[in-house]
Amino acid sequence: MEKIALVVGASGITGSNLAEKLISEGWTTYGLARGPKTDIQGLRPVAADLLDTQSLKVALAHIAPTHVFITSWMRNDTEAENIRVNGMMVRNLLDTLSPKSSVQHVALVTGLKHYLGPFDAYAKSGTLPETPVREEHPRLPIENFYYAQEDEVYAASERDEFTWSIHRPHTVIGKAVGNAMNMGTTLAVYASICKETGRPFQFPGSEAQWNGLSDVTDARILAEHLIWASTTEAAKNQAFNITNGEVFRWKWLWSQLADRFGIEAKGFDGTIHPLEAELAGDEQLWRDIASRYQLKEPELNRLASAWHTDLDLGRPIEVMTDMSKSRKLGFTLYQDTRDSFFDLFEQLKAEKLIP
Structure with a gap:
């Protein structure tokens, strides 16, 4: 069966590296962004605003992805606004794709603020984890837009019966302007x-x-991890840390x-x-x-x-971070x-x- 990827945030560090890797492995790859990249050979650019449902409907009208990779977010002045805006972006996207019934898997990229708290609340929650951080650590009792994004994926997954994966990189190292x-x-x-x-x-x-x-997390190893989790049965419906492995x-x-x-x-x-x-x-x-x-x-x-x-x-x-969970399930790549x-x-x- 043909694998059709929709990379959301294809102009960023994570999205552009992922798009290049998918294309190199033979995936039909669409790159969605407000200003999509046109310099990646083989990428099919899709211009759309995730906060505009009509824009999404028009842009995605003739696209039926099997795999959706969400690597995009928008910075706002407060965490409450981060939650509202970034949750809406994920919800609008998955609601727009829902009637197509083509989506088999959704991968969401968040990060270590899942464990540490949002930008304006590092070390303020009183419940910072011991390191290395592990995926089973409970959510912090404070506002965090990553949690809102995850919850939108979980709700859409239950409604539309696709599988999901959550990817939590530490500082991503790669090229982006x-x-x-x-x-x-x-x-x-x-x-x-x-x-x-x-x-x-x-x-x-x-x-x-x-x-x-x-x-840290090399953007290239993050791309490999996203593809691995979305195509490996044992990795589906799981949250993972992802770093270079050292x-x-x-x-x-x-x-x-x-x-x-x-x-x-x-x-x-x-x-x-x-x-x-x-x-x-x-x-x-x-x-x-x-x-x-x-x-x-x-x-x-x-x-x-x-x-x-x-x-x-x-x-x-x-x-x-601790990488044991990915290792046990077969992801063994390493990056210096x-x-x-x-x-x-x-x-x-x-x-x-x-x-």
Whole structure:
């Protein structure tokens, strides 16, 4: 039977890498976004607004996907608004697809805020989990838009009788422009600015993050995991952590990232140095760098998401995941974290996004 994928959020880090992998494996692949990508060979772009049901009905009128991959979300000013908007986006999509009866599986990408709390409530719930975090950890007793998204998938699954999977990556490392959560590219831009200006490459985060164990998720391994869970019987109707499969300490990795750019690394010095403050006012500097090296993206805020990197690296606890559940069910892929960053840096250089 033909596998027809609808990748929701195909312009982001997760969605674009997933679309490329699906196409390489012979799937008919549609990429839905408000401004869908047209530079992925073989991707069938679908322009639609998830908050506009009429827009969805028109855009999806002649598409009957067997597998839906939801990788999109929208940032709002409050968590209550995050819940309302992001829950509605999932609901509108699945309600629009419901009459087709073609959907066999829905995969939803969320993340470790499932365990840690939302953006504005890290460490405020009073019930932060022990690490490594495990899938069976109960929901936190606070508002969280990930829970709202999950509940919409569960309700639609019961109604339409499709299977589902939930995927919880730690910080996703991969290429994307205009993405709101983009640590790898953000650090590459910061390092490039440090090289141009002679500034030290200062670790922006907390002592707990500097000295503690951590992990990340390469966008390529996340794509593999999404496809695996959606096509493996034992993995259906399950929630999974997904990371590279190794742990590291930032105090070990930071100097290696700096060495890659030929710049001076400075570690944690007793004070958090938010990257958002470090890059504030550098918009014109980046335009000048982009002009000097003929880079494709002159707007700093289209490449760097310092606020999100600050949230990740400023956490007051070490954070890493347990991958046993996926391993037991047969997902055994592994990714070296240094290669995740180094491969990304080379890709950004090759595509003229950094010098």
